[in-house]
Amino acid sequence: MSYNYKLKILPFIVIFLLIVECLLVYPTSIVRADSLSTPYEQRIIHSPDGIGKYYMGREIAKVMGYIGAGWLERPSREGEEQPSKIVSLLNLKPNDVVADIGAGTGYLSFRIAPLLTAGKVLAVDVQPEMLEIIELFKKEKNITNVEPILATLSDPNLPSESIDLALMVDAYHELEYPQEVMQGIVKALKPSGRVVLVEYRGENPFIMIKGLHKMTQKQVRKEMQAVGLVWRETKNLLPQQHLMVFEKHDSSDFS
Numbered sequence: 001m002s003y004n005y006k007l008k009i010l011p012f013i014v015i016f017l018l019i020v021e022c023l024l025v026y027p028t029s030i031v032r033a034d035s036l037s038t039p040y041e042q043r044i045i046h047s048p049d050g051i052g053k054y055y056m057g058r059e060i061a062k063v064m065g066y067i068g069a070g071w072l073e074r075p076s077r078e079g080e081e082q083p084s085k086i087v088s089l090l091n092l093k094p095n096d097v098v099a100d101i102g103a104g105t106g107y108l109s110f111r112i113a114p115l116l117t118a119g120k121v122l123a124v125d126v127q128p129e130m131l132e133i134i135e136l137f138k139k140e141k142n143i144t145n146v147e148p149i150l151a152t153l154s155d156p157n158l159p160s161e162s163i164d165l166a167l168m169v170d171a172y173h174e175l176e177y178p179q180e181v182m183q184g185i186v187k188a189l190k191p192s193g194r195v196v197l198v199e200y201r202g203e204n205p206f207i208m209i210k211g212l213h214k215m216t217q218k219q220v221r222k223e224m225q226a227v228g229l230v231w232r233e234t235k236n237l238l239p240q241q242h243l244m245v246f247e248k249h250d251s252s253d254f255s
């Protein structure tokens with residue numbers, strides 16, 4: 001390679017190295033916004049467990065596909081997560097209407113439904129295959145007050161002011177459009193309605209689950225506040241998750 005040739009290509013090499021440095025050191029600087037008005041940003045360099053889309057500083061996790069349905073129904077789940085305790089911590093009333101958002105196989109829905117002797121569970125999911133599994137369990141368990149609802153990625157498809165409680169267990173972190181879904185949920189809540197989020201504790205590095213499948217309380221509160229929800233309490237009684245309770249209105253507004 002002649003000296004002249006090397007001199008000619010040098011500027012290109014320098015520019016190439018600058019771009020690489022930019023990508024590695026400042027990944028947030030290479031951002032493709034969906035549109036100027038969205039709260040999301042798309043980053044090129046991101047976790048293999050995420051979709052590269054960020055919301056309020058958090059990368060959104062990949063959706064757990066229906067192929068993983070067996071994992072949701074694993075017999076060891078009661079010992080690991082104590083879902084029966086989740087149900088008892090909800091303080092349900094017999095006539096409550098509960099939306100189980102991201103219901104999956106309906107693991108929680110079918111444990112809640114028997115308590116709602118005059119109410120029902122709306123089991124909401126985006127995967128039709130999950131809803132088929134719910135239909136199958138409905139017949140097998142002979143439970144009639146679980147209604148499967150097919151959501152879109154950005155709309156839970158719930159009627160206005162129709163639900164007393166929206167429950168999300170291990171689901172919120174994988175919503176592709178968290179702000180739009182939460183706005184839909186807030187609209188669907190009755191005036192005294194509650195939102196309960198159960199997520200693996202992001203503050204604890206010893207909880208052996210992928211980082212994007214955990215959330216810190218600080219992050220959850222920030223994201224709920226963005227849609228007008230008011231934090232009420234966090235129940236730290238589960239082995240690995242925190243259970244956070246939010247309300248539609250700040251009751252101090254009425255005092």
Ligand SMILES: C[S@@+](CC[C@H](N)C(=O)[O-])C[C@H]1O[C@@H](n2cnc3c(N)ncnc32)[C@H](O)[C@@H]1O
Pocket residue numbers: 063064072101102103104105106107108124125126127130151152153154155156168169170171174175176177181
């Ligand atoms: C990890 S699973 C948890 C299932 C269930 N909550 C449980 O604990 O057994 C998360 C579920 O959320 C669903 N999901 C993802 N995005 C959703 C959305 N925008 N609306 C409703 N469900 C969604 C997925 O299809 C998946 O079934």
